Amino acid sequence: NRGADNDTQPHYPSGYNVSNVIAVAATDANDRLLVSSNFGRDTVDIAAPGWQIRSTGAAAIDEYQVLQGTSMAAAHVSGALALARAQFPGEPVEQTIARVLQSADPLVSLAGKVRSGGRLNLARLLASSAPATNDMFDNAFRFTGNYGTWAGSNATATREPGEELWYGIPGGRSLWYVWQPSFHGTVELECSSPAGNVRIGVYAGNAPDRLQFCADSAKNDPREPGITKFVAGPAMTYRIVALSDSAAGERFGLRLTAVGRNDAITSPLTVEGESFSITDSNRSASGDSWEFAAPHAGTGACKSMWYRWPAPFSGTFTLNTQGSGFDTVLAVYQGNIAVPWTMQNIAANDDADPGSTWSACSFEAVQGLTYMIAVDAAHGTPGGAIRLNGLRPAPVSITGQPESLTASAGGRAAFAVTVSGSAPFAYQWFRNGDPIQGAIRETLSFDQVTPADFGTYKVRIGNAFATVVSNEMELAETASAPAIQWSSG
Incomplete structure (x- = not known):
């Protein structure tokens, strides 16, 4: 809880x-x-x-x-x-x-x-x-994203007719899985089984009789017997088969973890523009020796992912990891990535505010220079889902002033304001100088105007860099036509 x-x-x-x-x-x-x-x-x-x-x-x-x-x-x-x-x-x-x-x-x-x-x-x-089970090739369990788990048993699994011809791995009980990556990277499949008798095979392709071999757990590094690794690329579909010969079947769990090539500073992911927001993950990410010697922001756990930002302007640029799923560390460098330990640390941060787990930092960018950004986990923290946000700070300004209105009691009316600048924006509407409770959006609507609604209005808008107040406008009652009385003369 x-x-x-x-x-x-x-x-x-x-x-x-x-x-x-x-x-x-x-x-x-x-x-x-x-x-x-x-x-x-x-x-x-x-x-x-x-x-x-x-x-x-x-x-x-x-x-x-x-x-x-x-x-x-x-x-x-x-x-x-x-x-x-x-x-x-x-x-x-x-x-x-x-x-x-x-x-x-x-x-x-x-x-x-x-x-x-x-x-x-x-x-x-x-x-x-x-x-239903993932016993059949066409009913494979689907892993999504760059991380996923499955746990179960192959006690009721079989082999499909002709399955022994699709690949060369033996085993009488097979279960199938499928995964499609969105990036180049290294994939780890961790199989946990009490008996250790489950064999994992990895193939590329969609047709069972045209599968291309990628990995076999029988060839795993003996220091990591339960982990099968392979290199994945985008626009490919990978088929994973888990097999055993046990008459009673095997209970086992399977965990897929994909790490992008930007785990290494030499293969950073390029982010561009005056603002961006990207998602990534540093599960199973690693660090270089120089990162252990000089942890990012002094607290990095050496589970870093790297990003490259070519500055399109000169001026203040702000980065944050708000929306990430773990306690992040953020650092910005400039220099030669071939000798990363010589790079200059431009900015770094662990926690944006006391009690927060996301990071934020600002620095003065120079147009034409390229900056290296590292997102790491804080020391002692497991990795997870990353969200990296970048923006050029822009004070809020009003681009469309709200206009005065007339309405009849019982009718409908709405004021609206349009703004520019760096989101998010905070709105507060006022009537006759007093703040209106709950009126905190870019529009102020009246579904049924009452006499108390008539008066003078304005709206205050703020962001992280400025606060502005609109012109005053009126909500006035629509004048009624005078009554005409007829008399015969």
Whole structure:
């Protein structure tokens, strides 16, 4: 109940990538993730109700309390698992867990927050048919992004007709996975199995009879027996097969981690323009010897990713990592990357503010020079998802003043202002000199004008670099035509 991303700040035992653990997030009465609930696209499996749950208390034998949190949500899933085991006796535990995840109600609020993308649905679970598996090449489990996990068993897996001709790796029980990268980089497949009898093969291609060999776990470095590595490129589709010959099948977990070539300063990712915002990851990233000797901002963990920015102007430039999924460190250098230990450190920062985990720094750029940017993890912090933002500071200015309006009581009206400068912007509207509560957007709308709404208005707009106030405008009542009385004469 820390409101943290379990993918980048693992909590145990929920963070273990094993087939018989199911990690649960908590939702509120509106099917939204609780603010206090941990989450994780790859390490939290499903969500369940965890808000205002009536539960037994510890003070007395007949005490009940209204509680909230993942402890309440986990109890829902535990009960559902027990009912599913009674409904489907004898099936492997991994298959029961698969039923729970596949019968969840998909929710937009949980997309990217839990592996199933949904909230527990007991009725659908108990009425479910046997869950689909990735036994077949065409039904492969799909890894997305540059990080993903899978855990389960191949107890019910088979080999497809002709599969032994597609590749030369033996094994009677095969499961399939597919992944498409968006960049050049190194990929690690970590297979964890109690017996250690699962063999991993990696191939490129979409046609099963035209697969191109990439890697075989039997050829792994003996110092890293459970890790299979290969080099991936964009516009390629990679097929991964996991095999074993055990009659009872094997329980195992598979973790895919891709690291871009910009793990090395000699292969930086180029970012361009007066402003940009990119996403990346430093999971499994490494550091050079000079980074260990002189950590970025004095606290870097040597899990750095590198970016190259050619300055298109001279003046102040600001960088930040707001939106990253871990405690970042940010540093800017200028010099010869062939001898990086001689580069000049232009700017560096660990935490933008006391208590924050993202970093920010500004420096005076010189047009035509190229600056090297490092994003690292703070010492003792695991890596994770990176967001790197760059912008040229620009004070806010009003490009379109709001105009005075007339309206009838009961009618509709709306003021609007347009601005330029560096986002984000903060708005506050005023009526007769007093701030209007909740009026904090670029427009001020009246769905039904009341007599109290007539008056003088203005709006104050601010960003990180300036604050401006608009011209005053009026909301006046539409004048009514005078009544005409007719008389006969």
